[in-house]
Amino acid sequence: MGADISSHFIERLTWDEVAHRIAAGHPAILPVGAAAKQHGFHLPLNTDRLQAEWFAARLAERIDALIWPTVTYGYYPAFIEYAGSASLSGATFEALIHEIAAEILGSGCKALFVLNTGISTLAPAERALSRLESGKVHHLRIYEGPRYVHAAETLSQQSYGSHADELETSLMLAIAPDMVEMARAEASPAIRHEVPGRLTPSDTNSPNYSRSGSYGDPTLATRAKGEVLLAALLDDLHEQVAAALAEREAPASRSVSR
Numbered sequence: 001m002g003a004d005i006s007s008h009f010i011e012r013l014t015w016d017e018v019a020h021r022i023a024a025g026h027p028a029i030l031p032v033g034a035a036a037k038q039h040g041f042h043l044p045l046n047t048d049r050l051q052a053e054w055f056a057a058r059l060a061e062r063i064d065a066l067i068w069p070t071v072t073y074g075y076y077p078a079f080i081e082y083a084g085s086a087s088l089s090g091a092t093f094e095a096l097i098h099e100i101a102a103e104i105l106g107s108g109c110k111a112l113f114v115l116n117t118g119i120s121t122l123a124p125a126e127r128a129l130s131r132l133e134s135g136k137v138h139h140l141r142i143y144e145g146p147r148y149v150h151a152a153e154t155l156s157q158q159s160y161g162s163h164a165d166e167l168e169t170s171l172m173l174a175i176a177p178d179m180v181e182m183a184r185a186e187a188s189p190a191i192r193h194e195v196p197g198r199l200t201p202s203d204t205n206s207p208n209y210s211r212s213g214s215y216g217d218p219t220l221a222t223r224a225k226g227e228v229l230l231a232a233l234l235d236d237l238h239e240q241v242a243a244a245l246a247e248r249e250a251p252a253s254r255s256v257s258r
Contacts, residue, residue, distance in 0.1 A: 145236025161216020174226030
């Protein structure tokens, strides 16, 4: 990351510096990542936030964007039985994203990228953003790009997983290895098939029982896997954003050519 990365985070700038950058046409990034959401015994509660801000910083460097403060509370109902985990209602989270995004666009930003590291947050965020001008706001589903999906399918050894698992732990080993306690990593119990519902640390009869809070097998994670996954993910993100920016600039180019 460049030495001047702080110049991309608006919370580290003065209001007139932000105004100047907006007027110059710099796009905006709104990271969405929980800071109070369990991630097993081996990862901190702010894992989603760490990832969201890491991805946002790299993306901002590539497209010279402004990064708004991370939305650290969201709709995370699957984890509320674990101490420290907090979840807003879906309606409250949807309203929150809509109002923040509307304010960012209202300040004059011509393009806004909402970078969402959650899963349960995807649908309410999509609903919130659908009520805004579609040509200006873009919802980045960071784990759905073709390169990342291919890399995940190629590297994964676990039979199932989606939370504090082999893949997410590998990403964290590459992003913030000092925040990962691999000695405490613990796989969730084996299952025959996935069942929707909340994870639980106490009901041993539940198909979603997980003493640690992991869903999958984080013991299989490695930094090498994480570096491959990160490279794929960042290429996917940049491709999505570059396409959106090119589409935004195309009408202006066609207008000038006339």
